[in-house]
Every structure is written in C-alpha cells, then in structure tokens.
Amino acid sequence: MSPDISYFRRVLNELLHPSRIEALVETAIAIVIILVGVRVALLLSVPLLRRWLRPDDPGRPPDRQAQVRTLVPLLENVLRYVIYFTAAVMILDRLHLNVAALLASAGIAGIAIGFGAQNLIRDIVAGFFLLLEGLIQVGDVIRVGEVSGEVERVNLRTTQVRRFSGELVTIPNGTIQQLGNMNRGFMRAIVQVGIAYEADLERAMAVMHEAGTAWAAEHPAEVLGPPEVQGIMEFGASDVRVRLVIVVKPAAYWRAERDLRRRLKAAFDDQGIEIPYPRTVVYNREAPTAPPDAKGQPPKGP
Secondary structure, eight states, X not given: OOHXXXXXXXXXXXXXXXXXXXXXXXXXXXXXXXXXXXXXXXHHHHHXXXXXXXXXXXXXXXHHHHHHHHHHHHHHHHHHHHHHHHHHHHHHHHTTOOHHHHHHHHHHHHHHHHHHOHHHHHHHHHHHHHHHTTOOOTTOEEEEXXXXXXEEEEOSXXXXXXXXXXXXXXXXXXXXXXXXXXXXXXXXXXXXXXEOTTSOHHHHXXXXXXXXXXXXXXXXXXXOSOOEEEEEEEEOSSOEEEEEEEEEOGGGHHHHHHHHHHHHHHHHHHHTOOOOOOOOOOOOOOOOOOXXXXXXXXXXXO
16 A cells, blocks of 8 residues: 555544544534524614614604614614624634634734725724714705715715715715705705896885795794895896895705795785896997088098
C-alpha cells in the first residue's frame, strides 16, 4: 500500500470517528437551534416593540405621535442588527473560532474602511443629529434644495420624501445643508393680488379684508391670527400688488391659499374691481412733412 493511500485512510478514519461525528452533529443541531431562535426572536420582538411604543395611539398629541412613528422603523432596524450580531457570535463560538480575535480584526478593518467611507459616516452622523434634535418626523412636509414633499421614512443614513406627484426621493442625510420644515408651529397663508391703477385701492383693500375675515370665521380651528391686508407691496407694469396674510396651522396652509384666491376673485368680480392683465400701448407717430414751395410743388427729397 502506498504512503498516500495510507495517509488518506487515516484521515478518513479520523473524520468518521464516532466522537467526531457526534461533535459535528451537536454543532449542526446547535446552529439550527440558534437560527430558529433568531427567527422566533424577530417574530416576537418587533410586534412587542410596536405594542410597547404604540405608534398609532390616538390618545397621544399629534407631535408626539409623529415622533414615535419616526423612531419605530429605526428601532426595529437596530433590534434586528443586535439579534443578527448575537446569533453570528454564537455560531462562531460553536464552530470553535476565536471570536475575540475576529472582532479585533474587524475593528482594524473597520477603521481602514472608515477612511474610504467618509460620506457614509457623514450621512450616519447627520441622520443621528436629525433624529436627536427632532428636526424631521414622519409626516412632515419639508423642502430640501429643489425637493419638497412629505417625509415617509427617516433612517440614520437616508431620508425618503414623497413628492406631490408621487415620486419617492431618497436624500442622503449628509447632503442636507438647509432644511425647510412646513409642519412646525404655524404657517402664513399669503395671497398677493394685482389691482388696476385705475381702481379704488382703498375699496379693494376693504374687500380683501372682508373676504379674509369671512374665511377665518368659517375655519376657526385652523386660524391662529386675524387676517391682515398689508397694503401695497409692489408697483407692477400694469397693476398694484396688494397682499393678504392669515396665520394658520401648518396643515391648512395650501388649502387656505387656494380658498382665499377663489374668494377674492369672486368678490372682485361682484364689486367690479378689475384684476388687470398685461397691456401694451402703441403710439404711431409720422414724421412731419415740409410745406410746398411757391409753385405748389411738394419739396424734393435730398
């Protein structure tokens, strides 16, 4: 028998030794139990987290409810990562691998990767402070650069905004340099109307104030301040710009402006106040002609 065959036979006998087979079976069973435990932990922990936080509790104030709806997806992700990491460590331990050495190597590798993933780290840090300071919540209407819409999801790395058209825009948190939030405190419904120079300005302003007052009386739950006609804001080419302002709750901002424009148009038509359109006046001038000479002949050209 050749030495090579003898070596392989010895290795095969060691692998098929009853004690080794028993250890392999125990390890396989332990890994299966760990995986089943991960599945059960996920099935139980996520519903328990939602039951504990109660994101849809109608008894909470609207601001608190929006804050909880923002934090729930983030906490679910953190919980999943913790369960997966714990299961991975347990499986490595069952495979008799040095977990401490692997974690130390992963830490060194993480530092090396971090230098090449500065944008990722910037996004995560920015997202952490966005959530910590409560600058964005699910349901807020925000404007970031040229993107505006309703916040659907806030993660540590990205924020997802749904435009009015339905387009879902994902914004890296690290790129948010200036943020406009239209769901904080109050908004001003601003309607600017052009009035003809020939119209009675005082009467037009009175009609605007009456229209704003009537709308505020019909929507008392949405109004936070009395209507105010702020007078002439600009002299246009064919009109005088006058502005009506009402302080309203954030959710009523867009509807208030639409309703006020409709009311002002109807009130101006009823009162005969003209909302002008651009007009151009053309003057036609002819060059003066020289008188005829003594013989009645027209002057000759040059």
